[in-house]
Amino acid sequence: MQPRPIPALADNYIWMLADPSGDWLLVDPGEADAVLATAGGRPPPRAILLTHHHHDHVGGVSALLRRWPGVPVHGPADPRLAGVVQHPVGDGDVVAAGPWRFDVLAVPGHTVSHIAFHGHGLLFCGDTLFSLGCGRLFEGSPGDMLGSLDRLSALPDATLVCCGHEYTLANAAFARVVDPDNAALQRRHEEAATMRAQGVPTLPSTLGQERDCNPFLRIDAPAVRAALAARRPAAASDRVEAFAELRRWKDGFGA
Template identity: 70%
Template sequence: MVAILPATGSPSPMHPTPLPAFEDNYIWTLRGDDGRAIVVDPGEAGPVLAAADAGLRPQAILLTHHHADHIGGVEELLRRWPGLPVLAPDDDRIPVASRRVGDDERVELGGWAFDVLAVPGHTVSHIAFHGHGLLFCGDTLFSLGCGRMFEGTPAQMLASLDRLAALPGDTLVCCGHEYTLSNAAFARAVEPDNPALARRIEEAQAMRQSGRPTLPSTLAGECDTNPFLRVDAPAVRAAVASQAGHAPGDRVATFAALRRWKDGFRA
């Protein structure tokens, strides 16, 4: 267990809020009614500074992986709040970290507590944070999709997704990008007759039309609709076999073929 801040009582009730950044990133904040907050993957500082002007009081920063659109704002935030704890995976490509955390560690930050999960695939050192019914999963799992494998293997990525899918179904999925509708087109191509998917797409369209984020989603909902969590579903396996021209040999091969299909997919 890694204790970063002294326990001062939970800042409950807590509110997960995505702050839009760049074109489609989300910086997540988990704040209590008193304004104390955890900040997750601040790729740029501006949205966090604006939230601070409205009462946000950052207590710590959590980083899921080394990509610039997830860590690029940390240095400026540390100039505003020197000494703010920055928890990150053990990766030299994240020089702003003040504490390295790894698989199966439990971190306590004031009234917050998170379990650290190693989820390699998008990058080899990617981690996720799970606690308070929330999953901060960076670019490993998206609503209706998953991250590209820039560094990991299909076996690693599938194992990471399996691990996340095994968390409680009411877990709220707080991922790093607003990709739901773009992912929806591919998911519908894979499973056009999935009624849960049709409902999710209709819901997401209404959310975006009204200017709302489609996140967080629920893990149970993702398991019902996200093709990358459904590689064992007969309809998904059949669609992959049809697309590839042959039936993949096992579930890792099914996942790999599904990811290749997505990489070249154009709606």
């Protein structure tokens, strides 16, 4: 059951999960046209799952519901999604859709109400965790985001990371400055560069791969701490401050 990333907007992925029986669902449809072109003559999806309220993740829902009235939409219990989400969910809830069941995980940081869906070896994590990176802190604190990433990092190695954007190459450029001697990161960068040159998505990655390569999941690694201490000595002793410094560094990288 391999999830399919549908390219949309500038660099978003809408995730489509299909079963051999014909059942399917969508995650974070930021626009409708890309979905409709991919769906062709399929019957309506079993559900639409939303990770957070940003328009590039929810902007296609209204048009899709005009095409397929009655499709259930599950997403955060956030007033900004009133009228979009008919089935608000939060941490500890379970979403059932056709043959699938997903655990809902609260992962604040990028937004305060951000959630992820985990099940069947898949993690739909929106803009919390990216391949080789993580989301910007638009609403949550560094402690919030670090706690969310710690939670996701505890999932099994083989978990497929289905995130919301094709940011892998840009993230790799930063990660290799932070962690230049990481051989696994070098291999991932080279692999991703080849994939993008061929027009192939770099996603999904695996959680084991991210733990080996992603500096935001390696905040306790000596090499990452050393790089942060060289920038700001106070960042070496406290893991939340180390994470905050790493995120600040990434925010200004290449600017």
